[in-house]
Amino acid sequence: MAVADPIEELIALMAKLPGLGPRSARRAVLHLIRKRSLLLHPLADAMQVVAETARECLNCGNVGTADICDICANEARENGELCVVEDVADLWAMERSGVFKGRYHVLGGTLSALDSVGPEDLGIPRLMDRVTTEAISEVILALNATVDGQTTAHYIADQLEGRVRLTSLAQGVPIGGELDYLDDGTISAAMRARKDL
Known part of the structure; x- marks a missing residue:
């Protein structure tokens, strides 16, 4: 036995x-x-x-086997675009679509008053530092279309207003949808149709 x-x-x-x-x-x-x-x-x-x-990238929060992930280490991806996602699964979903050629920033979750998750509990302060220190011209908020995701997007947009161009994913992402469960075509359409906040 x-x-x-x-x-x-x-x-x-x-x-x-x-x-x-x-x-x-x-x-x-x-x-x-x-x-x-x-x-x-x-x-x-x-x-x-x-x-x-396995370890977390010190720059963006992606998961890899080095301190700086392959995406952050790739100089060709220094195009001024920074895509903000909730977690690594969302980053990987975006990468599978092949439509985004910039860099990422993983928040590690969303703001949630019910769960006592504030900006300091997420990668938001590090995001603000990156916008200041890197040559970021556009921040794309690719957060899930949930209440907490939208609350987080609005908070970040308020913090970055007037500093960089702010866009969000548009058509293709259903309300209540999560990026990790979407097909590549839907993610591609949403990225191409992003709009200013």
Whole structure:
């Protein structure tokens, strides 16, 4: 019976992942065990490497394996455009679309009075510093179309008014929609149709 304990622990851990419940986690673990040399061992090795090397970019908040991510290190992306997103999943969704060629700033969430999340709890002070110290000409607010996302966008717009051109994503992003769940075409259309705030 002791052999089943690590398997049950793996199932319980997998069930905590987004999109996986206990039944899906059980099926995934069983599949991994059946494909041990093809999937389980490489997955375990890759997870170990990521656990040891993953870190947050000191500049934008993206996740990578260096102190400065590939996007921030790419001089070709120094075009004056800074796209502000809530979290790394949103940044990755924007990158998948291939429509944005500037740099990003990850807030790490949204303002929320109910959850006692203020500007200092997010990357907003660092955003203000970047606008001051980098050659930023446009800040694109690509925040989710939720109440908290829009509240955060308005707060940032108030802080940056008159300092840079401010735009937001336009058509294509539904009210209540989240970037990580949108298809690439929708994100592309929204980025092309952005408007001044």
